[in-house]
Amino acid sequence: MKDPREIIDHLSPTDALSILRTLADSDEGLAQRIAEVAMSRLSGVDPEEATAVLYDELDTLGSRRSGIGPVRRATATSNRARPPTR
Numbered sequence: 001m002k003d004p005r006e007i008i009d010h011l012s013p014t015d016a017l018s019i020l021r022t023l024a025d026s027d028e029g030l031a032q033r034i035a036e037v038a039m040s041r042l043s044g045v046d047p048e049e050a051t052a053v054l055y056d057e058l059d060t061l062g063s064r065r066s067g068i069g070p071v072r073r074a075t076a077t078s079n080r081a082r083p084p085t086r
Contacts, residue, residue: 011019024031 008016020034024034
């Protein structure tokens with residue numbers, strides 16, 4: 001039999017989730033342990049850092065489409081000459 005870690009490394013995310021659910025359904029103690037590991041990993045996420053990364057990615061996406069990012073686009077739009085108000 002191959003090394004279990006090698007087999008795990010080749011699983012797709014869908015297969016890994018299916019296996020985790022099967023294991024959790026078969027053993028309540030294991031289900032608790034899976035939940036503990038998941039919560040410890042999820043609690044390690046810094047929401048501010050995630051927000052900054054997401055913003056940067058969105059800005060880059062906007063830059064690719066229009067040549068300028070959304071922040072610069074908004075500034076350029078607001079700095080356009082406006083007709084005088086009467």
